[in-house]
Amino acid sequence: xxxxxxxxxxxxxxxxxxxxxxxxxxxxxxxxxxxxxxxxxxxxxxxxxxxxxxxxxxxxxxxxxxxxxxxxxxxxxxxxxxxxxxxxxxxxxxxxxxxxxxxxxxxxxxxxxxxxxxxxxxxxxxxxxxxxxxxxxxxxxxxxxxxxxxxxxxxxxxxxxxxxxxxxxxxxxxxxxxxxxxxxxxxxxxxxxxxxxxxxxxxxxxxxxxxxxxxxxxxxxxxxxxxxxxxxxxxxxxxxxxxxxxxxxxxxxxxxxxxxxxxxxxxxxxxxxxxxxxxxxxxxxxxxxxxxxxxxxxxxxxxxxxxxxxxxxxxxxxxxxxxxxxxxxxxxxxxxxxxxxxxxxxxxxxxxxxxxxxxxxxxxxxxxxxxxxxxxxxxx
Amino acid sequence: xxxxxxxxxxxxxxxxxxxxxxxxxxxxxxxxxxxxxxxxxxxxxxxxxxxxxxxxxxxxxxxxxxxxxxxxxxxxxxxxxxxxxxxxxxxxxxxxxxxxxxxxxxxxxxxxxxxxxxxxxxxxxxxxxxxxxxxxxxxxxxxxxxxxxxxxxxxxxxxxxxxxxxxxxxxxxxxxxxxxxxxxxxxxxxxxxxxxxxxxxxxxxxxxxxxxxxxxxxxxxxxxxxxxxxxxxxxxxxxxxxxxxxxxxxxxxxxxxxxxx
Numbered sequence: 001x002x003x004x005x006x007x008x009x010x011x012x013x014x015x016x017x018x019x020x021x022x023x024x025x026x027x028x029x030x031x032x033x034x035x036x037x038x039x040x041x042x043x044x045x046x047x048x049x050x051x052x053x054x055x056x057x058x059x060x061x062x063x064x065x066x067x068x069x070x071x072x073x074x075x076x077x078x079x080x081x082x083x084x085x086x087x088x089x090x091x092x093x094x095x096x097x098x099x100x101x102x103x104x105x106x107x108x109x110x111x112x113x114x115x116x117x118x119x120x121x122x123x124x125x126x127x128x129x130x131x132x133x134x135x136x137x138x139x140x141x142x143x144x145x146x147x148x149x150x151x152x153x154x155x156x157x158x159x160x161x162x163x164x165x166x167x168x169x170x171x172x173x174x175x176x177x178x179x180x181x182x183x184x185x186x187x188x189x190x191x192x193x194x195x196x197x198x199x200x201x202x203x204x205x206x207x208x209x210x211x212x213x214x215x216x217x218x219x220x221x222x223x224x225x226x227x228x229x230x231x232x233x234x235x236x237x238x239x240x241x242x243x244x245x246x247x248x249x250x251x252x253x254x255x256x257x258x259x260x261x262x263x264x265x266x267x268x269x270x271x272x273x274x275x276x277x278x279x280x281x282x283x284x285x286x287x288x289x290x291x292x293x294x295x296x297x298x299x300x301x302x303x304x305x306x307x308x309x310x311x312x313x314x315x316x317x318x319x320x321x322x323x324x325x326x327x328x329x330x331x332x333x334x335x336x337x338x339x340x341x342x343x344x345x346x347x348x349x350x351x352x353x354x355x356x357x358x359x360x361x362x363x364x365x366x367x368x369x370x371x372x373x374x375x376x377x378x379x380x
Numbered sequence: 381x382x383x384x385x386x387x388x389x390x391x392x393x394x395x396x397x398x399x400x401x402x403x404x405x406x407x408x409x410x411x412x413x414x415x416x417x418x419x420x421x422x423x424x425x426x427x428x429x430x431x432x433x434x435x436x437x438x439x440x441x442x443x444x445x446x447x448x449x450x451x452x453x454x455x456x457x458x459x460x461x462x463x464x465x466x467x468x469x470x471x472x473x474x475x476x477x478x479x480x481x482x483x484x485x486x487x488x489x490x491x492x493x494x495x496x497x498x499x500x501x502x503x504x505x506x507x508x509x510x511x512x513x514x515x516x517x518x519x520x521x522x523x524x525x526x527x528x529x530x531x532x533x534x535x536x537x538x539x540x541x542x543x544x545x546x547x548x549x550x551x552x553x554x555x556x557x558x559x560x561x562x563x564x565x566x567x568x569x570x571x572x573x574x575x576x577x578x579x580x581x582x583x584x585x586x587x588x589x590x591x592x593x594x595x596x597x598x599x600x601x602x603x604x605x606x607x608x609x610x611x612x613x614x615x616x617x618x619x620x621x622x623x624x625x626x627x628x629x630x631x632x633x634x635x636x637x638x639x640x641x
Contacts, residue, residue, distance in 0.1 A: 029483035034429040058430045062466055064528055070430050070469060073481070084481055087471055103585040103601065110584030111529045112464055168583035169603050169610060195583075196603055196610035197630045217481060219474045292588060307470045311526070329471075353609035 027078040030056060034071060038132045043159040045180035047140060051078050052378065055178045057086070059136070059161055063112040065090045067136060067163040067174045074182050076373050083268070083372070084214050085278065087305075091174055091188060092210040092312040092333070094167070097291050098195070098203040104293075107167040107205075109311055116166040136163045143179060146378045154378050156180050169193045172207070173360060181377050185283075186211075187364030190338050192357060194346050199354045204289045205338040206296065207363065208312035210331060212305060213263050215278055218329040220266030223302050225251060226279065228258040246326045248319035250298030253282050261300050261332055262370070271374035279368045280332055285361070289337040301333035336363035429488035430469060437511055438465040441492035445507040450519035451496075458500040463530055468493035468508060491517075497527050502598065502621055525586070529600060529620075534560045534582040537600040537618035541580075544625040550614035551604065554578060558604055579605050585617065597621035 033040055035058035044051040057072035072086040096105040107113070115135035123129035123137030130138045139160040146156035162175040173189040188207035195201065215221055224242035231237050242262060245251070253259045261280040268276045280300070282288070288299050294316040301315050304325050309318045315333060338361045347356020427434065433441070442465055445451050468491040471477065476486040490512055496505040504527035508518040538560050541547045548555045557578040582600040589595060598620040604611040615628040 032480040032483055032485045034480075034488050035431050036426055036428050037431070039431055060430065060432050060467065063464055082481060084477075088469065101588070103587060105583055106586060107583075109526075109528060110586070111582065112531070168581045168601075193610055196612050197601070197615040197628070199612065214477075217474060217477050218471060305471070307468070349612070350609055352613065353606065353611045355609045 028075065028081055031071075031073050031082050031084075033058065035060075038136075041138065041159060041161070041178075043140065043178065045157050047157055053077070053180050053182065055159060056082070057178070059176075061115055061133070061135060061163065062090070063114050064108050065092070066108070066113075066115055066165040066172070067161060067176065069161075069176055072178070072184070074178075074369075074372075076182060076377065083216050083276075085184065085367070086212060087214045087218060088210075088212040089176070089186065090210055090310075091172075091186075092208045092310060094172055094188065095206040095208065095291075095293070095296065095312070096203055097206075097293075098198065098201050100198070100201055102198060102201070106313065107170065107172065108165070109313065111167070113165050113167045115163040116171060118164070132161075136161060146181060147376070156378060164191075169195055170205075172205075175364075182369040182372055184367040185364060186367075187283075187362050188336065188338075189360040189362045190340065190358065191360040194340075194342055194354065194356075194358055196354050199347065199349075200342045202339075202341045204291070205340060205361075205363075206289060206291075206335055207338075208295070208333060208335045209365065210310060210312070210333055211280065211367070212331045213278060213280075213367070214329070215263050215265040215276070216268040217265075218305065220327050221330045222264045222266070222326050222328075223330055223332065224262045224264065224277075226258065226260040226262050228256075230256075244326055245302045246324060247322040248303050248325055249301070249322060250315065250319065251300040251302070253284070253288055253299040255284075259300075261302070261334075263330065263332070266327055270371050272371075274371040276372045277370045278372075279370050280334060281366050281368055282334065282336070283364050283366055284336060285363045286339055287337060288335065289339070296335065299335055303331045303333065305329040305331050334365050336365065338363050427490075429490050430467070433465065433467050433492060437490075437492065440514075441465050441494050441509040441511060444509050444514060445494040445496075445516055445519075448507065448516040448519060451505060451507050451516060454503075454505040454519060454521050455496060455498050456500055458498065460499065460505075461497040461530065461532060463495040463497050463504070463527055465492055465494050467491070495522075495527060497524070524598060524621075525596070529582070529584045529598060531560065533598070533600060533620055534580070537582060537602060537620060538580045540618050540623065541602055541616050541625050546627055547614060547616055547625060550627065551611075554606070558606075577605070577607065581605065593619055593622070593624070593626065 033056060039058055039060060041057050044054045054075040058070040060068050060070060062068045069086055069089040073082045073084050075082045093109045094107040096107055117134055118131055118137055123131045128139045128141035132138050143156045143158040146154045158177050158179040160175060160177045162173055165172040169192060170190060171192040175187045177185040186209055190205045223245040225245055227241050229239050263278045264275055270276055290296055295313050302325050303309060303318050304323045346358045347354055442462055470491060472486060472488055480486045489510060492509045492511055494507040494509055498505055502524040504522035504524060506520050506522050507516050510517050542555060558580050561579045581603045585594055585599045585601050587594050600618050602616040613630050615630045617626045617628055
């Protein structure tokens with residue numbers, strides 16, 4: 001009899017699972033995904049053990065734009081609703097003016113550059129890497145501490161997609177990271193060889209991201225400009241405000257004001273009834289540049305979604321005349337800067353040439369959930 | 381004993397019923413998924429709306445574009461270059477997006493953006509092709525600076541440069557060995573070639589100086605790489621608009637300082 005039970009119970013369990021009447025019935029169905037094969041990323045966290053959080057997204061390699069993200073969804077718990085985060089996220093351009101104004105390079109829009117091939121040396125399995133399609137690397141790995149409280153601790157995990165655009169003498173590593181706590185980050189790293197004709201000339205690499213954020217779908221999104229103010233010296237108080245960006249505009253990042261672009265959906269709230277937002281936070285490396293060109297005069301831009309408005313250099317025309325972007329389908333743009341002051345570590349002159357590699361220099365941003373979870377994620 | 385026997389028999393019936401139902405349920409799920417795929421997948425090949433364009437789809441988009449009367453008019457009868465054919469995703473309406481988010485397959489149109497360069501008066505032509513309905517839904521002229529340079533342009537610029545006596549003299553006896561790179565198919569092949577390669581890479585250049593010959597012209601700066609060394613000289617700029625090759629001064633030479641090699 002006992003042996004029969006031992007046989008029957010597993011069979012019953014399997015069949016109940018298949019019929020969808022077991023505990024899995026409470027997991028929310030996945031969004032329909034318009035991509036497949038290597039172009040679909042389906043990553044649950046933690047990678048070992050029962051699911052806590054989950055990302056689903058599509059990616060594509062596009063000449064000029066390199067590695068592009070489409071259709072990204074996040075689920076904060078197996079029983080929670082899938083929340084759309086991105087319709088499309090890409091680096092729109094990388095603008096590189098040299099200090100001596102010799103030339104002004106548009107390293108993405110100017111040429112149909114493509115991603116360079118990668119292999120196991122770029123994307124080793126020992127680092128959680130899987131080469132995808134010959135020029136994209138997917139890495140799933142530990143990301144360090146998620147939190148620590150004396151003897152209690154939790155390490156986090158993330159899935160990272162990256163590819164390197166071969167732009168003449170430079171390689172630009174485009175990296176997209178999706179973390180187990182719902183955070184997404186984007187970085188561009190400049191590396192390879194200094195401009196051979198002027199290897200010692202200081203210059204700026206300005207990647208401009210176009211982030212089509214659709215929080216829980218695209219209708220009804222609103223951007224608020226998170227602003228911090230200290231009333232010093234008296235009274236010694238501080239305040240934080242969030243004025244609505246009501247019309248298309250370019251906005252500036254002030255490090256003292258902790259400016260950030262907060263995207264709200266008209267109806268999305270967490271289980272506590274608090275409005276959910278995604279906060280686009282600049283992660284500058286030293287500073288953010290300004291140049292002669294009008295599109296470099298601001299760090300953030302907010303525009304109304306139009307499928308043909310894809311190019312950073314055209315931004316001033318996209319906001320003219322400025323249309324209403326409150327409770328709308330919005331697109332956020334952010335310009336980062338890498339100030340490349342050549343150093344001996346970049347390379348050396350050798351018999352009529354320049355030999356050496358500029359070690360990778362990064363800049364980027366993070367998109368941080370605010371009141372998406374009801375409580376601390378990744379916490380017992 | 382009899383009671384135990386009945387209970388045991390009931391369990392067997394239950395297992396039998398479940399084992400019979402399981403495949404039916406799974407089969408139903410699979411056929412639904414297959415149906416949703418077939419809605420967008422021609423010729424038995426799985427093509428979902430946001431998967432990259434296949435080579436066949438790119439050819440089809442180009443053919444549809446060049447057969448369209450509006451595109452023909454914009455391109456004119458002169459020389460042209462196909463610059464790119466890429467997937468052009470357009471959002472569905474909010475209702476369909478919400479359905480997709482809830483797990484329901486939706487109809488999502490598949491468009492291709494086709495960009496041409498028209499050499500006469502240098503302008504671009506952009507065609508938006510609906511691959512499902514096999515027609516061009518939009519054809520517009522764009523400015524030349526919105527048209528990226530291509531590997532074909534690099535090949536042409538290299539040819540012009542290598543036939544220029546000044547460039548040949550500056551490059552020395554190895555001049556003929558330089559050429560644009562072959563398509564790099566794998567990291568391994570790139571590494572294998574690196575040691576003895578003589579390649580030409582290009583950087584498109586723009587200027588704010590109206591007196592610069594490259595002002596509003598399609599210009600490429602050529603970079604000459606021998607193995608793992610880039611040549612600092614010559615600095616070659618090819619003006620593809622004017623079909624001219626120009627040697628520029630390198631780096632600090634411009635400021636009156638010789639570079640210390």
